[in-house]
Amino acid sequence: MSGYFTEEIPAEELTRQMEVARGVGDSVRALVAATVVTDVDEDDVIEAQRLIDAATAILERRRIDSSFGIRFNSDGRQRNWGNAVEGIRNPVAPPVEFEAGDDRVWAEFSLGPQYEGPPGLVHGGVIALILDQVLGHAAVHAGAPGMTGTLSIRYRQGTKLGSMRTEAWIDRTEGVKTFAKGQISTADGICAEAEGIFIMPRWARELDIDRRSRIGDA
Numbered sequence: 700m701s702g703y704f705t706e707e708i709p710a711e712e713l714t715r716q717m718e719v720a721r722g723v724g725d726s727v728r729a730l731v732a733a734t735v736v737t738d739v740d741e742d743d744v745i746e747a748q749r750l751i752d753a754a755t756a757i758l759e760r761r762r763i764d765s766s767f768g769i770r771f772n773s774d775g776r777q778r779n780w781g782n783a784v785e786g787i788r789n790p791v792a793p794p795v796e797f798e799a800g801d802d803r804v805w806a807e808f809s810l811g812p813q814y815e816g817p818p819g820l821v822h823g824g825v826i827a828l829i830l831d832q833v834l835g836h837a838a839v840h841a842g843a844p845g846m847t848g849t850l851s852i853r854y855r856q857g858t859k860l861g862s863m864r865t866e867a868w869i870d871r872t873e874g875v876k877t878f879a880k881g882q883i884s885t886a887d888g889i890c891a892e893a894e895g896i897f898i899m900p901r902w903a904r905e906l907d908i909d910r911r912s913r914i915g916d917a
């Protein structure tokens with residue numbers, strides 16, 4: 700499968716590039732939120748649009764001809780800047796930064812007005828997006844990565860926009876299938892629970908262990 704790259708960027712240079720990527724990502728994230736909730740006069744909206752179009756023209760001066768993909772650096776770090784959940788340079792991504800413990804992965808993060816579904820609540824599809832990623836991470840962390848085959852979600856109560864926590868763990872593995880479970884919670888308690896089956900695809904089963912371990916990365 701294409702889209703997985705190996706790079707050799709010196710560690711300090713990669714750190715510097717990450718700061719720049721996060722900077723522009725955060726600025727556009729703030730722009731997206733401001734665009735949703737702004738209440739300024741129309742003249743100001745039109746002026747802002749002119750500036751945004753100018754910024755887009757600068758960024759379009761040179762571009763990669765595919766999606767960003769996943770880039771593994773020689774110092775062990777991984778760039779998934781286009782990822783819809785974690786990508787630091789992707790303004791669609793909150794971004795969620797996962798941590799890993801002995802038996803689970805988790806993240807604390809915040810979702811702003813651009814993720815709204817019902818008034819004041821997170822869109823159900825966004826909840827699914829986050830849960831897919833956290834369960835997938837649990838599979839990777841357990842050394843049994845795979846592509847999402849099935850994801851089932853029980854929405855127990857509305858998830859208020861703002862601060863929340865997600866976590867996931869492995870229930871069991873059966874051959875090429877990893878069964879993961881997880882949840883999203885706010886100060887109101889558990890809002891959504893998920894069960895997922897992550898499958899090592901047929902085409903990846905023949906790869907060496909190092910390349911196979913990258914399959915679940917997204």
Ligand SMILES: CCCCCCCC(=O)SCCNC(=O)CCNC(=O)[C@H](O)C(C)(C)COP(=O)(O)OP(=O)(O)OC[C@H]1O[C@@H](n2cnc3c(N)ncnc32)[C@H](O)[C@@H]1OP(=O)(O)O
Nearest residue numbers: 831832835836839846847848849896898900901915916917
């Ligand atoms: C760190 C980052 C975390 C990332 C998390 C996010 C991950 C993602 O979003 S991945 C993107 C979304 N998912 C996809 O695009 C996957 C698309 N589907 C596929 O590629 C394939 O259908 C795939 C890989 C799921 C299975 O295909 P294939 O490798 O041919 O499986 P196959 O050999 O037929 O079946 C293997 C086993 O899985 C089972 N199975 C196959 N498909 C499914 C499915 N969709 N759901 C449940 N079980 C399934 C089979 O019954 C079989 O079980 P058993 O071994 O008990 O007989």
